[in-house]
Amino acid sequence: MSHALQRMDDTREALLNALSARDWEAIGKLDESCRSCIDEMLNEASMDEAVVREKLEGLLQVYRELLEVTTGERQAIANEMTQINQGKNASKVYQLFS
Template sequence: MSLVLQRIEDTRQALIGALADRNWEVIGQLDLDCRSCMEDVLSEAALDEVALRDNLEELLHVYKQLLDAAIGERQAIADEMSQITQAQNAAKVYHLFG
């Protein structure tokens, strides 16, 4: 396996681990590393196309999982903010009549 393909695999595995831990800071750094890997793929001429396609498809699957997790986290935060707003409004009403 070429060095570039190994870097993609290593980055993918690290992303899976960071996603399991919900470590968004590490995920952000790994995303930058992945972008660097893609630049290396584009500059390297002699790559096994089948292995590259397989690696990129697996990486795409991980990114879909990341996207789903991020959307879920964002929705959870939005729900929590809505509950906080409702509680603040209820407290204001209580103070008006209390």
């Protein structure tokens, strides 16, 4: 296995681990690494096209999972903020009548 393919596999695995740990800082850094891995892999002349496609499809699946998780996290935060705002409004109403 070429260095570029191994690096892609390692980065993909690290991205999955960071995702399961919800380590957003690590995910940001690994996202940058993925970009350079892809560039390196695509620029390597002797790369088998089927293998490249397989690696990129695997990475695409990780990004789909990442998008799903971040969407869920964002919705959870939005729900929490809504509850906080409702609590503040209820508190203001209570203060008006006390």
